[in-house]
Amino acid sequence: MIVILDYGMGNVGSIQNMIRKIGCRDVIISRDPIAVENADKLILPGVGAFDMGMESLERFGLIPLIRAHALEKGRPLLGICLGMQLLGERSEEGNLPGLGLLPFRCVRFAPPADSGLKVPHMGWDRTYIQADTPLTAGLEAKERYYYVHSYHAVCEDPSAVLMTCDYDGTFPSALYHGSVYGVQFHPEKSHLYGMKLLKNFVERC
Amino acid sequence: MYRRPRIIPSLLLKEGGLVKTQKFENPRYLGDPVNAVKIFNNKGVDELCVLDITATREGRGPDFDLLHDIATEAFMPLSYGGGVTTLEEIRRLFAIGYEKVVLNTALVANPQLVRDAVAYAGSQSIVASIDVKSDFLGRAACYTNDGQVKTSYTPARLAAYAQELGVGEILLNSINRDGQMKGYDIALVKSVADAVDIPVIACGGCGSIDDLRQVLEEGHAHAAAAGSFFVYYGRNKAILITAPTESDYLNAGIYEDD
Known part of the structure; x- marks a missing residue:
């Protein structure tokens, strides 16, 4: 069974x-x-602010359950958008620590004023696959997905970078370690491209 | 170079039906909104904006049942506006599959709701809709309550205020151009896009793919929304729900891809 975590932060219905x-x-x-403990796979969605996300996970007692799912049981976990950011170590957006399941932190986009680039980074963007994993199996080298975010991942460990995107420089737009995956974009809102990726998570991960 | 500005069909709801207005008046019934969303989904439309145009006028909240049916068929980004007055409604909209909530009347009537919404959902999920009508002297003023109530704000000032409140983007509607299909109000769009740092979605007046190109280039719009353009065909405005293809946009110079 796949459980989409409901912690009051966003787009659970569309996933x-x-x-x-x-x-x-x-x-x-x-x-x-009970459902979360027995889940074969977990999806951590999320739209919203970092600290509010961590506070909600804390309030519903989900933090130890997510960590046990990923670390002790080694079961697949997919974080989406804010859900991805919460998998990291910390974010400039908030003061609370993240779940620490993936080795990255988040910083705010700060494009130069004359670049014409707006924050948030919003819209469909070309996404480049950097590693071969069950999640990316059969995807093409250049896929496009829908992004909406003001903060982006910074990762010093290249082995954790699954996909990249270019917006005021290249940033990791998907990260992974073992069975834990995080994607900054919204597969559930990215038509057939997103459908292929979620199908991989459902069937291959 | 990869460039793909968002082109967004704007779907108006009234009494459960899909309608199209002219200058925010005379809604014409077009059909079932869920069918329209299915068509846009098959066409691979990048994003949809759903606006209930009578909710505020009728003093009611969103029609969650209908909005749920729409969201179930939409595998693309969705925004919703109309009659949103509480944080609980905003929370429910996200829960049923909407990424963004559009606030208009609250900007002036209840700015605290806008701040709370931003604190709850983050800037990127809250859109300020700014509805502008120009008088016969060309003086532009912002309106709320679906174009019914005039405010003292000029478009650039209300846009700057909305940005201050923390919204992530602005949906800028020209009431004068609504349903006219003769092009966007480029000067208006430019005046607002240049006054704020957040993205501006231009709406009102689109009649052709070249109008889209023009408002993105000359109006400095970050994205373009349209209503009639996606639902009418031909001089007699036959109802035909459709959207340009990827190559149409590439050929028109709206998308770039190497």
């Missing part, structure tokens, strides 16, 4: 819609500890 569209019916939206 479930797309996973069902792929043909997987065994997917629920929940924060029930």
Whole structure:
């Protein structure tokens, strides 16, 4: 069973819609500890501010459950957007520490005034695959996905970088370690491109 | 060079139906909004904006059942505006699959809601809709309550204020151009886009793919929304819900891809 974590932070419905569209019916939206503990796969979604995300995870008692799922059980976990950012160590956006499951931190985009680049980075953007994993199996070298974010990952460990995107420089737009994956973009809002990626998570990861 | 500005069909809801207005009046019934969303989904449209144009006028909140049905068919970014007055409604909209909430009346009537919404969801999820009407002397003023209530704000001032409140983007509507299909108000769009740092989505007046190109280039819009352009065909405005293809946009110079 796939559990989409419901911690009051965002787009859980659209992720479930797309996973069902792929043909997987065994997917629920929940924060029930029993469901989360028994999940084969977890999806950590999220739209919103970093500290509010961590506070909500804390309030619902989800932090130890997510960590146990990923670290002790070694089961697949996919963070999306803010959900990805929460998998990292920390973010300039907030003061609370992240889950620390992936080796990166987040900083705010700060493009020079004369660049014409706006913050947030919003829209469809070309995304380059950097590593061969079950999540990226069969994807093309150049896929495009929908992004909305004001903070981006910075990662000193190249072995954790799964995909990159260019916006005021190159940044990691997907990261991974073992069975833990995080994607900055929104696969559930990226048409067939996103569908291919979520299908991989459902069927191959 | 990869360049792909967002081109966004704007879908207006009234009493559960999909409608199109002219100058924010005379809504014409077009059909079932869920069917329209299915078509846009098949066409690979990049993003959709759903606006309930009578919610505020009727003093009610969003029609969550209908919005849920729409979201179930939309595998692209979705924004919703209309009658949103509480944080709880905003939370529910995100929960059923909307990425962004569009606030208009609250900007002036309840700015605290805008601040709270930004604190809750982050700037990138909150859109300020600024509806502008120019009088016969060309003086532009901002309106709320679906174009019913005039405010003392000029477009650039309200846009700057919205940015101060923390919103992530501005949906700029020209009431005068709405449904006219004769081009965007380029001067208006430029005046607002140049006054703020956040992205401006231009809306109102699109009749052709070249209008889109023009507002993006000359109006400095970050994205372009349109209504009639996506739902009418031909001089007699036959109803035909469709969207240009990828190569149409490439040929028009709107997208670039090497």
